[in-house]
Amino acid sequence: MKYEQIDSNLFVKNRKKFMSQMKPGAIAVFNSNDIYPISADSTMPFQQHRDIFYLSGVDQEESILVLFPDAPYEHQREILFLTETSEHIAIWHGAKLDKKQAFEVSGIKSVYWLQDFNKVFYELMTYADTMYINTNEHYRASVETETREDRFIKWWKEKYPAHKVEKSNPILQRLRSIKEPEEIALIQKACDNTEKGFRRLLGFVKPGVWEYEIEAELLHEFVRNRSKGFAYGPIIASGNNANVLHYVENNKQCKDGDLLLLDVAAEYANYSSDLTRTIPVSGRYSKRQADVYNAVLRVKNEATKMLVPGTLWKEYHVEVGKIMTSELLGLGLIDKADVQNEDPTWPAYKKYFMHGTSHHLGLDTHDYGLLHEPMKANMVFTVEPGIYIPEEGFGIRIEDDVVVQESGEPFNLMRNIPIEIDEIETLMNAK
Structure with a gap:
């Protein structure tokens, strides 16, 4: 990122506002955007999904934010999942956030690597009654490309069909419109x-x-x-x-x-x-x-x-x-x-x-x-x-x-x- 690091207190506040609007026993998931291909091995410059950025400050691809305010254990109430950085990634693309840096950016203490998502998420879903999915409902939206968020929603509906469904977007429409x-x-x-x-x-x-x-x-x-x-x-x-x-x-x-x-x-x-x-x-x-x-x-x-x-x-x-x-x-x-x-x-x-x-x-x-x-x-x-x-x-x-x-x-x-x-x-x- 070129910009100066933003104080994580902003994202802590944003998450608190969002979670205060969630129904009891509910969990919410937010995915980063994809890196979109052009042709051959070329890609578009990465642009982070604004919702996960608003709630976490994380500005890199292949990231997932999970919010579960009623989880039985404190460490399960806010979780980030990130791609595990490595020497190879650092050499070819530049180092990604490590767990300490992710906390400094977001204020979230529980940070897991992405490969652990299915295992951790399964346990969380056994405690949850309702799932907040993040759909794009902006009045000017006209999206033909299937997004990472779309793929996640399809996967989740097949994997957990018995849970109730709520939408994150109406909450975010109100929260994001009023600026801190x-x-x-x-x-x-x-x-x-x-x-x-x-x-x-x-x-x-x-x-x-x-x-x-x-x-x-x-x-x-x-x-x-x-x-x-x-x-x-x-x-x-x-x-x-x-x-x-x-x-x-x-x-x-x-x-x-x-x-x-x-x-x-x-x-x-x-x-x-x-x-x-x-x-x-x-x-x-x-x-x-x-x-x-x-x-x-x-x-x-x-x-x-x-x-x-x-x-x-x-x-x-x-x-x-x-x-x-x-x-x-x-x-x-x-x-x-x-x-x-x-x-x-x-x-x-x-x-x-x-x-x-x-x-x-x-x-x-x-x-x-x-x-x-x-x-x-x-x-x-x-x-x-x-x-x-x-x-x-x-x-x-x-x-x-x-x-x-x-x-x-x-x-x-x-x-x-x-x-x-x-x-x-x-x-x-x-x-």
């Missing part, structure tokens, strides 16, 4: 790294640079600040490319007069940040570009004020739509007749602003959170309105990451990242 102070600090670190990358770009972007060169500048800055890199696939979209919401080719040359939409952000310790800024390739916004930019900025600022405890996500987006409608009328992009005749299921403003305004942020860029439940303090949300005008050859999106506060306006984790036109132009034209 340590987690907010890690997201802030990711945002700080993103700021460094963005400021680097303001002195680099000019007519003639290529989108992929900008991507390289960002990656350089992120990695040198102990990040694995981008929190998600970077969107570096000049000109009309900005009107493709998930443009990821990043292979066009930036032209004089273009706007450049940058939806790019660093991760840190598996926690995401999520930034969007739209800057002028030439260093100066045109009058029309500035008018649209400021309209988007006003929507973002007003939307941010609504991210307070008790707000419902669906109703929030309706209110943001009203604010956007007013701005689009002012820009002449829609007229009163468009609004009066609009389809309630697809309002007039959707022609120019077709996506949502906010999503949960944390260990996943689109993090856990039950959208039908009211917002609570210490949830972290993005705020990202946009206006996309293909007929004028540009699109503008502006995005910050904010923490819902118990009282008052949300706390902006990206408060130090340039956002006003004057500051962006000044930094882009500095000698």
Whole structure:
């Protein structure tokens, strides 16, 4: 890992919260992700399953976490199973966690090697009535690959068909959506790294640079600040490319007069940040570009004020739509007749602003959170309105990451990242 080791007290707290929600006599199991093959002997870079990381801090493959708060013996209540490290593994791939290191990372005293799992697990299951399985129920999930977790669930159902079944995901959706102070600090670190990358770009972007060169500048800055890199696939979209919401080719040359939409952000310790800024390739916004930019900025600022405890996500987006409608009328992009005749299921403003305004942020860029439940303090949300005008050859999106506060306006984790036109132009034209 590149990041500094996280205090294990965070993971101790997270496990206590999860176990307090389990039913009596229940056991829960969490598996690491696979290392996914590409072809021949090539593999994708490993990414840890966020649930086992959230509960243990263990950031390596072939790991299993077992939680059994009602186990008859204390050493059975929290158990880690890890691949046994060896001199051979250390030489070829780098040493894995030993038992002492695993305790330092996780705060879990009972650590076994993976080859002992079946024997130890069998004894635990003789004491348990209920099994919590860990399924992916995120509202945006669309998974075709069979995961290590899927294979474990199949094996467990065949091996232990008489046990009751519960789901871990509803508990985790609520727990992970409300961040501990340590987690907010890690997201802030990711945002700080993103700021460094963005400021680097303001002195680099000019007519003639290529989108992929900008991507390289960002990656350089992120990695040198102990990040694995981008929190998600970077969107570096000049000109009309900005009107493709998930443009990821990043292979066009930036032209004089273009706007450049940058939806790019660093991760840190598996926690995401999520930034969007739209800057002028030439260093100066045109009058029309500035008018649209400021309209988007006003929507973002007003939307941010609504991210307070008790707000419902669906109703929030309706209110943001009203604010956007007013701005689009002012820009002449829609007229009163468009609004009066609009389809309630697809309002007039959707022609120019077709996506949502906010999503949960944390260990996943689109993090856990039950959208039908009211917002609570210490949830972290993005705020990202946009206006996309293909007929004028540009699109503008502006995005910050904010923490819902118990009282008052949300706390902006990206408060130090340039956002006003004057500051962006000044930094882009500095000698």
